[in-house]
Structure formats: C-alpha cells, structure tokens
Amino acid sequence: MPAKKYRVKLTETERSELMGFLNKGRASSRKLTHARILLQCDESGGTPAKKDQDIAEALNISASSAERVRQRFVEEGLESALNPKVQARFRSKKLDGAAEAFLVATACTNPPEGRAEWSMQLLADKLVECKLVDSVSDETVRTTLKKMRLNRG
Structure with a gap:
C-alpha cells in the first residue's frame, strides 16, 4: 500500500x-x-x-x-x-433580455424565403448572424420561447 x-x-x-x-x-x-x-x-x-x-x-x-x-x-x-463544498449549480443565461426580445420578435415575423415557418435552428442561426451571441443551440432557443409561452402556431 x-x-x-x-x-x-x-x-x-x-x-x-x-x-x-x-x-x-x-x-x-x-x-x-x-x-x-x-x-x-x-x-x-x-x-x-x-x-x-x-x-x-x-x-x-x-x-x-x-x-x-x-x-x-x-x-x-x-x-x-x-464544511460542505459549495458547488455552482446554475450556469449563467446565454440570452440576455435584449437577445430574448429579439428572438421573440424574429419568431413572430414571416419566415425566410423558401421556408414555411421558423425552425429552432434557423432562429439560433439568426441570433448568431446578428451578433447578439457568439453561439447558441436550438434547444436554448426552444426553452426560451417555451418560457415566454410563445405559441408560433
């Protein structure tokens, strides 16, 4: 030993x-x-x-x-x-208030040419394209829209 x-x-x-x-x-x-x-x-x-x-x-x-x-x-x-070790349990939010507002406003507009509706990935790409965030996943977009109780249909 x-x-x-x-x-x-x-x-x-x-x-x-x-x-x-x-x-x-x-x-x-x-x-x-x-x-x-x-x-x-x-x-x-x-x-x-x-x-x-x-x-x-x-x-x-x-x-x-x-x-x-x-x-x-x-x-x-x-x-x-x-004493017990304090662990960080929550991550900081990827989207701030301005990015969330832009996301909701974009989701309520007409979709891009050739698309019937906005997909979560298209919305995520739009946020990155407008340089509101460096990167964001489609799941983050989905949960944010769900939190806002936004019904796109």
Missing part, C-alpha cells in the same frame, strides 16, 4: 476545537463525522494515526471519504474540511 500523500498534523488549538465541537454534538452528522476523521488520522498527537480503512470501518464510511477529508484539510484548511 502506498504511503499517505496527505498527512494531517493538527495544532493543539485545532485539536481542542474539534474535541469541543464533538462534545457539543450540535452540528450536522456530516460535520461531526469529518471532525472524527480528522482526529483519528492526526499524526501530531501522542497516538499514531489510523489507516483510512480502519477509520472507514469504525465510522461506517468509505475509505475514499476519509482520504478526501484529509486532502481537503491539507490543501484548504480546517474550515473547508468540516
């Missing part, structure tokens, strides 16, 4: 903070588990650090969870190791 890449060495204040945190018991289960992981894999105390597999069995978690907590502690600090 390879040697641990991320070694946890808690200071006395960090260790006492984690012990106080566990003694209170008023936190999410995840935070308490992460505090227990850090205390058990601490190499600066008088007792030797436990292996990830032993910690995993004792706390009923996976060994990779213990490894991730150690890594986050070493790279980002105690606060980051205890």
Whole structure:
C-alpha cells in the first residue's frame, strides 16, 4: 500500500476545537463525522494515526471519504474540511433580455424565403448572424420561447 500523500498534523488549538465541537454534538452528522476523521488520522498527537480503512470501518464510511477529508484539510484548511463544498449549480443565461426580445420578435415575423415557418435552428442561426451571441443551440432557443409561452402556431 502506498504511503499517505496527505498527512494531517493538527495544532493543539485545532485539536481542542474539534474535541469541543464533538462534545457539543450540535452540528450536522456530516460535520461531526469529518471532525472524527480528522482526529483519528492526526499524526501530531501522542497516538499514531489510523489507516483510512480502519477509520472507514469504525465510522461506517468509505475509505475514499476519509482520504478526501484529509486532502481537503491539507490543501484548504480546517474550515473547508468540516464544511460542505459549495458547488455552482446554475450556469449563467446565454440570452440576455435584449437577445430574448429579439428572438421573440424574429419568431413572430414571416419566415425566410423558401421556408414555411421558423425552425429552432434557423432562429439560433439568426441570433448568431446578428451578433447578439457568439453561439447558441436550438434547444436554448426552444426553452426560451417555451418560457415566454410563445405559441408560433
């Protein structure tokens, strides 16, 4: 088994903070588990650090969870190791208000020569052609028109 890449060495204040945190018991289960992981894999105390597999069995978690907590502690600090990582869940909108207004206005006009009606791809190409956006998919056009409750038929 390879040697641990991320070694946890808690200071006395960090260790006492984690012990106080566990003694209170008023936190999410995840935070308490992460505090227990850090205390058990601490190499600066008088007792030797436990292996990830032993910690995993004792706390009923996976060994990779213990490894991730150690890594986050070493790279980002105690606060980051205890708190959940905030993930960006939403992307910024591709079409702003002006582009949406242009899209709706274009969709309500007569289609180009040789076409019976506007397709989503034609509308997307028109937005790019008019340089309102660098690129846009036909699905973005469809969802935008649906959001506007625009009935083209």
